[in-house]
Amino acid sequence: MSDVVARPVTAPSGSYATSPTARSTWRASRMIVLLGAIVVLIAVIGVLLSGERGPSRPLDPADTSLAGSKALAELLRARGVTVDRVDSVEAAADKAATGNRLLLITDMTYFDEYSLARIQGDRLIVGDQIGLSVLAPGLHSRPGIVRTRSREPECRLPAATLAGSAYIGQTAFYPPPGATGCYPAPDGGYTLVSYPNAGGVTTVVGDGAFMTNQRLAEDGNAALALNLIGTGRPVTWLVQPDQPPVGDLPGERGKSMYELMPDNIRWTVYMAIIAVAILAFWRGRRLGPVVTEKLPVIVRAAETVEGRGRLYRARRARQRAADSLRAGAIDRLTPRLGLGSGAGPHEVVAALAARTGQDPHQVGAALYGPPPTDDTGLVALAGYVDFIERQVSEL
Template sequence: MSVVTRPAGQGESYSTSPTARSAWRSSRVIVLLGALVVLAGVLGVVLGPQPGPSRPLDPDDTSFAGSKALAELLRDRGVTVDRVDSAEAAAAKSAAGDRLLLITDTTFIDDISLSEIPGDRLIVGDLSLGVLAPGVSTEPEQARLRSREPACRLPAAVAAGSAYMGGAVLRGTAGSTGCYPAGDGHALVSYAHSGGVTTVVGDGDFMTNRRLAEDGNAALALNLIGTGKAVTWVVRPENPPLLELPGDEERSMYDLMPGSIRWALYMAIIAIGITAFWRGRRLGPVVTERLPVIVRAAETVEGRGRLYRARRARERAADSLRAGTIDRLTPRLGLGSGAGRHEIVAALAARTGQDPHQVGAALYGPPPADDAGLVGLAGYLDTIERQVSEL
């Protein structure tokens, strides 16, 4: 804290520490600019374009859950990949020639119409297997997704090796081939039927952009799909028909807000608080003091006493009291500055009539054990000084 004092003869002083008003005047421009920057960031998060939802196993989706990378690998190998979102479009593609039907989602799609399309099929997940893959059943419990060995003779799996498999636990028909053991069944089942070869995998996570580069996932996906035939890739429609549910109520404005707005507001409040704290604690310019500075002795004594008390420095406080008493009493007793402790104690005892042992303990004894002892010592030394002064 800076202190300004007046010229000699005027002992008043006053503080020049910045007040709340002066701190606001000096930092309000910075605070307002910071608030505007934070507000612009919040509005950008709230009103800016929001990323669309990911489309799992979609050949056009570049998110972790999509399969854009696999589709590009197939096209690089010369395989035609056609993305469709309806049974009618899949049937129209298959009518042009022998193709592989890759089914990743049958939501809002007529699975019965899909089952009537001839040719090879690759079914990903537990998707109406009773219609699309008759004879293949699933266990009630799902298998944990992890790296598994094929443990079968299916060429596509043997060439790929270990892969990230799991999900639905499959049981195939008689004569089918099961690969990647999981639970009481397999994570992959393949069998031949009159229209071609049907392959079912319990989960398609190994085909996603996230997992494609791990283990033998890419090799397994390419071996199962890249058979040389064009691929009809069936996905969920982007704009499925809306279903009106009973009891659907209108949502409030808060329900329509994105979920990230709460954290954006929290970050804005924290940023404003940090900025205000940072700028509000900045002191002003250095104030030049006009000498001499007059400080009352009582203020110095009180300040030093508070420091001793805060640090519990009773020994140092007692030494200061004893040293000051000895310096003041030595000339009054007619002793020189080099007088020893025995001479000083004997002279004080003779002058005041006090017990020499008590006087010696007060001037040269051990430090007080507590604050009460320190106060008592100060009082006793003051009494000795008063007696010497009055005699």
């Protein structure tokens, strides 16, 4: 009897062919191939990392990322509208002093709302709710309760009715008397409100997604943005400073460990995982093919069968013993009956009954019936199964 073990491949004694085969060529060159694949993978990842841009600046007229508004700014300039990007209240006030302008506010994180409120004229506040009570007095809001999706204006504001549906939502506004609300929210509020205020008209929009480079070409987003901003007057577009002041915000905390990590750290982790996987594959295949090796002691098959039978008897495992007998008999009988390996019980029983002349019910009970309840029944089952096998073999 033999067993199966794994051992390194050794060259057989005697003469053998010296010409290389496909298998031997692969064994000799697989290390080079794996190293080449690793080099190519590292090069591709390096190109991807070198092409990464810095963080996007949402609704920034100079940002070309999906969250930026570079496309909208260029459309406004193409229509003859002057767009001035400023990052301080002082710069916005200086621009307002030059004439009638529209103040577009998209980020209030680093600005004082009271200083901005002194700038008279039309205001368009998009997405940012900080300081809204000062910049848009009388207006109440509930941020984050309206799902951003395509909505119909359902109002009489020309800028909205001419644009039609727009991708808008996020915040529900409850306007003061005399205000016009558009793009209704489910709870009765509006996602766009416009009303007279501060010597001009203040318009507040709950979400600026319709102004981004990603969404501008959808629905009536571009038309709505151009109608609200492109009134022909110069636009003062207030954005967050390129280098935000440190410590100016109340409750500012120190950066966490993850914020201090380099932006490319995740790619380093991915590269390490890939390298470990390739190394594991390479080292895991270092053994040769599986070969057979003679055992130092010959064990008779009958002794193995008897030993297993004694174990079944000691544990009273009649069901498991019966299942083993039946499974072995079915595996041996199926090809002799001309049936495929996936033949069902009905096919096997019908073929055996036709081949041996035995009662189909008796054959089915023997091969697929309930397990025997005692040792006598198990012996009788083994005898009957052996009888069926011998009949099929003799016919």
